[in-house]
Amino acid sequence: MDQAVGADVRPFIQVSEVWVPEGDRLVLAGGCYGGLDAFEASSRHESFAKGEGLPGKAWDEARPVVLKGFEGSYFKRTEAASAAGLTSAVAIPVFAGAKLKAVLVVLCGDDANRTGAIEVWQEKDGLLMLDDGYYGAAKHFEWVSQHTHFPRGQGLPGGVWASETPMLMRDLGSGYRFIRSESAGRAGLTTGLGLPVPAPLKGTYVLTLLSARGTPIARRFEIWDARDAKVGKENEAVLIDGICARDGKLWDEDNTRRVAAWQGVIGRVLGTGVPVVESGSPGLTAGYDSVVAFPIHRGGELAHVVAWYI
Amino acid sequence: MKKLVVIGAGMASGRVLEHLFESAPDAYEVTLFNAENRGNYNRIMLSPVLSGEKSYEEIVTHDEAWYAANKVTCRFGEHVVGIDRARKVVIGQNGEVPFDKLLIATGSAPFIIPVQGKDLPGVVSYRDLDDTEAMIEAAGTRDAKAVVIGGGLLGLEAAAGLRLRGMDVTVLHLMGHLMERQLDEAAGYLLKRDLEKRGIRVITRASTAAILGEERVEGVLLEDSTGLKADLVVMAVGIRPEARLATDAGLETGRAIVVDAQMVTSDPDILAVGECVEFDGNLFGLVAPLYDQAKVAAATLLGEPSAFVMRETATKLKVTGCDLFSAGDFAEKDGREDIVYRDPGRGIYKRLVLEGEKLVGAVMYGDTADGGWFHGLIKDQTDISEMRETLIFGPAYQGGAALDPMAAVAALPADAEICGCNGVCKGRIVEAIEGGAHSLDDVRAVTKASGSCGTCTGLVEQVLAVTLGDAFELPTAKPVCGCTDLTHEDVRRLIKAQELKSQPAVWQELGWKTPNGCHVCRPAVNFYLLADWPLEYQDDPQSRFVNERNHANIQKDGTYSVMPRMWGGMTNPEELIAIAEAAKKYGATVKVTGGQRIDLLGVKKEDLPAIWADLNGAGMVSGHAYSKGLRTVKTCVGSDWCRFGTQDSTGLGIKLEKRLWGSWTPHKVKLAVSGCPRNCAEATCKDVGVVCVDSGYQVGVGGAAGMDVKETERLVDVATEEEAIEWTVAFVQLYRENAKYLDRPYKWIAKVGLDWVKEVLSDPAERAALVGRFDISQSVYQKDPWAERARPEAARRFLPLADLTLEAAE
Numbered sequence A: 001m002d003q004a005v006g007a008d009v010r011p012f013i014q015v016s017e018v019w020v021p022e023g024d025r026l027v028l029a030g031g032c033y034g035g036l037d038a039f040e041a042s043s044r045h046e047s048f049a050k051g052e053g054l055p056g057k058a059w060d061e062a063r064p065v066v067l068k069g070f071e072g073s074y075f076k077r078t079e080a081a082s083a084a085g086l087t088s089a090v091a092i093p094v095f096a097g098a099k100l101k102a103v104l105v106v107l108c109g110d111d112a113n114r115t116g117a118i119e120v121w122q123e124k125d126g127l128l129m130l131d132d133g134y135y136g137a138a139k140h141f142e143w144v145s146q147h148t149h150f151p152r153g154q155g156l157p158g159g160v161w162a163s164e165t166p167m168l169m170r171d172l173g174s175g176y177r178f179i180r181s182e183s184a185g186r187a188g189l190t191t192g193l194g195l196p197v198p199a200p201l202k203g204t205y206v207l208t209l210l211s212a213r214g215t216p217i218a219r220r221f222e223i224w225d226a227r228d229a230k231v232g233k234e235n236e237a238v239l240i241d242g243i244c245a246r247d248g249k250l251w252d253e254d255n256t257r258r259v260a261a262w263q264g265v266i267g268r269v270l271g272t273g274v275p276v277v278e279s280g281s282p283g284l285t286a287g288y289d290s291v292v293a294f295p296i297h298r299g300g301e302l303a304h305v306v307a308w309y310i
Numbered sequence B: 001m002k003k004l005v006v007i008g009a010g011m012a013s014g015r016v017l018e019h020l021f022e023s024a025p026d027a028y029e030v031t032l033f034n035a036e037n038r039g040n041y042n043r044i045m046l047s048p049v050l051s052g053e054k055s056y057e058e059i060v061t062h063d064e065a066w067y068a069a070n071k072v073t074c075r076f077g078e079h080v081v082g083i084d085r086a087r088k089v090v091i092g093q094n095g096e097v098p099f100d101k102l103l104i105a106t107g108s109a110p111f112i113i114p115v116q117g118k119d120l121p122g123v124v125s126y127r128d129l130d131d132t133e134a135m136i137e138a139a140g141t142r143d144a145k146a147v148v149i150g151g152g153l154l155g156l157e158a159a160a161g162l163r164l165r166g167m168d169v170t171v172l173h174l175m176g177h178l179m180e181r182q183l184d185e186a187a188g189y190l191l192k193r194d195l196e197k198r199g200i201r202v203i204t205r206a207s208t209a210a211i212l213g214e215e216r217v218e219g220v221l222l223e224d225s226t227g228l229k230a231d232l233v234v235m236a237v238g239i240r241p242e243a244r245l246a247t248d249a250g251l252e253t254g255r256a257i258v259v260d261a262q263m264v265t266s267d268p269d270i271l272a273v274g275e276c277v278e279f280d281g282n283l284f285g286l287v288a289p290l291y292d293q294a295k296v297a298a299a300t301l302l303g304e305p306s307a308f309v310m311r312e313t314a315t316k317l318k319v320t321g322c323d324l325f326s327a328g329d330f331a332e333k334d335g336r337e338d339i340v341y342r343d344p345g346r347g348i349y350k351r352l353v354l355e356g357e358k359l360v361g362a363v364m365y366g367d368t369a370d371g372g373w374f375h376g377l378i379k380d381q382t383d384i385s386e387m388r389e390t391l392i393f394g395p396a397y398q399g400g401a402a403l404d405p406m407a408a409v410a411a412l413p414a415d416a417e418i419c420g421c422n423g424v425c426k427g428r429i430v431e432a433i434e435g436g437a438h439s440l441d442d443v444r445a446v447t448k449a450s451g452s453c454g455t456c457t458g459l460v461e462q463v464l465a466v467t468l469g470d471a472f473e474l475p476t477a478k479p480v481c482g483c484t485d486l487t488h489e490d491v492r493r494l495i496k497a498q499e500l501k502s503q504p505a506v507w508q509e510l511g512w513k514t515p516n517g518c519h520v521c522r523p524a525v526n527f528y529l530l531a532d533w534p535l536e537y538q539d540d541p542q543s544r545f546v547n548e549r550n551h552a553n554i555q556k557d558g559t560y561s562v563m564p565r566m567w568g569g570m571t572n573p574e575e576l577i578a579i580a581e582a583a584k585k586y587g588a589t590v591k592v593t594g595g596q597r598i599d600l601l602g603v604k605k606e607d608l609p610a611i612w613a614d615l616n617g618a619g620m621v622s623g624h625a626y627s628k629g630l631r632t633v634k635t636c637v638g639s640d641w642c643r644f645g646t647q648d649s650t651g652l653g654i655k656l657e658k659r660l661w662g663s664w665t666p667h668k669v670k671l672a673v674s675g676c677p678r679n680c681a682e683a684t685c686k687d688v689g690v691v692c693v694d695s696g697y698q699v700g701v702g703g704a705a706g707m708d709v710k711e712t713e714r715l716v717d718v719a720t721e722e723e724a725i726e727w728t729v730a731f732v733q734l735y736r737e738n739a740k741y742l743d744r745p746y747k748w749i750a751k752v753g754l755d756w757v758k759e760v761l762s763d764p765a766e767r768a769a770l771v772g773r774f775d776i777s778q779s780v781y782q783k784d785p786w787a788e789r790a791r792p793e794a795a796r797r798f799l800p801l802a803d804l805t806l807e808a809a810e
């Protein structure tokens, strides 16, 4: 594990926020603004109708949406975002069957100095193609990704697609499907989290978060399995994979960690089926500043929870 | 301090050392040899390292600091080459080390099948980190192809890992289904489907003939002469205990190093643990029992009492998204009983095997939540009689979700075709129901579904019930048998709609309640599959009635009857002489049958291949007098000889018999052709009867002359012989594709209506398509069963039973 993590990490994602439906609008349920107080304040007064702004668009189109450059776009908080140095955003809707549970929005900025990748892959003619992605300074990797496709079962996106299970890849620099690996290695991308994004209308989507050492998306990743097929009828989840810059491996074959609904941050996601963004209480966030815990529903039921901490 | 030398830093010895240092840190001064150039790591997690889902650093169990803290002298990367028991020293490549106690933990080595090309560069086995790294390296080449030989746990984990790494992967498996030692056929089917979903190609019953290549591996050749390109070949066919050091040192060995319950070998100062040992005749291949051995070995080293006992192990597969679990014994045996649960929509299969009041085996796929609990019941031999009814639902049973009889229909995708006649899919029917069509008639009116032949009526009703819930009352239909709630018609329709091409696919996707059917449904499903997928499906002799299996009619006294074909009832002196000689030679009684041929009765089972060979030799083939298939084509003498004859009825009968023989049908099919309406061949009481008239041919169908007597009804009048043949073949094929198993044509016509049959067949394109499909089927099935079975190897099946056991023992 990468033990030499400095205290002055510059996270790739600067803002994470959760929007939930209330009546016919999306309202803010929680967020971590990383000290961008003015942007936070302007968000607190915001709400979105279906089709309105970025969260409303993800709701309306029932699919993840990447938006690079806010100026002149449908983005509603452009002024506050520019003032905060935020330039790009990704909105991921959470559907349980046909029902919208929430929209997670992550915002990034400072493009020239941060490396990482948030990618949306979409199935076309039996292959996963890059729908869109935000890469910060990883321009070469962005170009390579635009010219790569993944068949079923191949690479992180193809693996997630075929197994319908979130996956956590180590060491993207080695063998992560040919040219992607070489370029990933050069961009310093090490760890990749891939998750299926159920889209009730149509289409197959896979979201990947690729984290680089210097400007990580997260320094701790967890994947929890909450399916009846794994844990039985109880509303519980078991940790099936995870790594942490501080604690090393989090999985233990002989001694599986298990949480019940409402127990801690993961338990809150189990209980509500809605993403949780938590910051400011290190006791709840494994000693890190913040956590995003994100539910994945399958067939209308909560199947997995993935969490990333920074 | 006493000296302990350990050979092998593997999963088992690692645990021994942990227990040892925990209980008595200062009891021994330890030297640890390992042939691999590294210390102990979690070998079973090599698979996720291969796939990229773990890093090697994460799976190291003991690092340098640990060895240092416990003052272990590490000699990694050094093979032990001998043990000198007299001098009590271990001989390493770099020198000797004396011991007071020695622990052998050398594990096992991959088994390499002795085929040509096995030593070529690019052929690897799968045992350690070096193998894993070699595979990762090979996967780094663009579009590289891998062939994995062996569809067991190791092979499949290798295949999944290589696929994730971007390779084009094919798995070759010798047996009929994957992981056959841990899974039954039903679970093997689901696993195969899951792997295929990952883009991995799986070939079962694949026997490797050679590995090809000049400088390095280029391909694999199979016994059936299939060739596969390969840049990497992974051999994962099994393991062989690594016991050579012990054998050379004169320790007692069998298939591995023999140890007692204290893990002591035949030398009291030498212990052994892990895959290199044999205990009570058992070998080991999974870690759980090795951990028990490690505990015992540590105790023995410290002079404490302890004894190893065998326990049931459970298997899982470490492929992300494949949930399987297997424990205990699930072979079919007398006195055993199965409880099966299937959920086709979720791809779930669970099977429990009971013997008396005990659970002896459990296999589950797709839902493994209760695996641990079942494993416990098996290990502890718990009396389960109290919870028998609800056992399958696991410990958390609360009213339990009862097996849903409509699960198969509920699981159908929207684009599955329900009504084959009018091409109506499920989604369209659901739309109609949601749009207000709440009865069968309404749905029929709006969508046309079930409006033609009506065989899909049951399915349309189920879609109504699934969509409307209890607002729709489902009429009770008679299911095929106790294994399912679906009717024959439902099963037939679903086999087509879901493109089910194997028996396990039918059992799983249609939610069968037994592991693999019963004597009632298997013959029917076997027929439906071979009729619908003649090229893809392989006929299963085990799913046939005894007469069909033996290709002869068993008689009252246990002897058999043998009846050669006489095309259109014509024969000649040579055939008659051959028949007469055969009758004499095998002591057969001779009877002229109602079907215009000669039956040889009273033939002994063991004489069957010989008499078949004799008749074959005279140019005759089986008359299929035992089969659900074409029996005879009875003819009259016709225009050649009879002054009333209008057409060549004999000639047409011969042509029809030559075209149709060998085809399997839902029930037996009898034909006749009469040369004029005087009808000497009694054509008007046959399944298909042709009556010749001046203007051509009157084709009648649906006659019967058994318990029911029925006259044929006119299908069509045609002018030419070609047309008569075309209509007959098309009719037989429509019957094959549409009828319920064991419905004679007249019964089937009564159900679907002659008008519908006429309507379908009067479309020339449809007729041509039916004939085309019939011919494809005949390309597979028009084979003389006698010729195949008269061969010496096959003939052995017919010898009396004493010899059959001999065969099994060989």
Ligand SMILES: Cc1cc2nc3c(=O)[nH]c(=O)nc-3n(C[C@H](O)[C@H](O)[C@H](O)COP(=O)(O)OP(=O)(O)OC[C@H]3O[C@@H](n4cnc5c(N)ncnc54)[C@H](O)[C@@H]3O)c2cc1C
Pocket: B007, B008, B009, B010, B011, B012, B013, B033, B034, B035, B036, B043, B044, B045, B046, B047, B078, B079, B080, B081, B105, B106, B107, B108, B126, B127, B128, B154, B242, B245, B273, B274, B275, B276, B284, B285, B286, B287, B288, B290, B316, B318
């Ligand atoms: C890829 C893979 C996946 C597996 N998955 C599972 C699983 O999911 N579940 C499960 O229960 N089991 C699994 N197994 C099996 C499990 O790993 C073995 O049962 C276990 O490792 C055996 O332990 P051992 O200590 O007997 O031998 P090993 O772990 O093989 O250790 C033996 C060591 O001895 C060394 N050695 C051999 N000869 C000499 C010599 N002459 N001198 C010095 N050193 C020597 C070898 O180099 C080796 O390091 C898997 C195995 C593999 C390879």
Ligand code: HEM
Pocket: B553, B593, B594, B595, B596, B597, B599, B623, B625, B631, B632, B634, B670, B705, B706, B707
């Ligand atoms: C297992 C039970 C039966 C046996 C062993 C048997 C055997 C036979 C045999 C050997 C023949 C001569 C056919 C030929 O030449 O191919 C025959 C003819 C016949 N069988 Fe059966 N049969 C059985 C059941 C039935 C049943 C159930 C029916 C009625 C539905 C039936 C109706 C007939 C008729 C009508 C013929 C005369 C065929 C003709 O003249 O074309 N048989 N049977």
Ligand code: SF4
Pocket: B636, B637, B638, B639, B642, B643, B644, B645, B646, B649, B674, B675, B676, B677, B678, B679, B680, B681
């Ligand atoms: S059916 Fe007619 S043609 Fe045939 S033999 Fe009888 S009378 Fe002659």
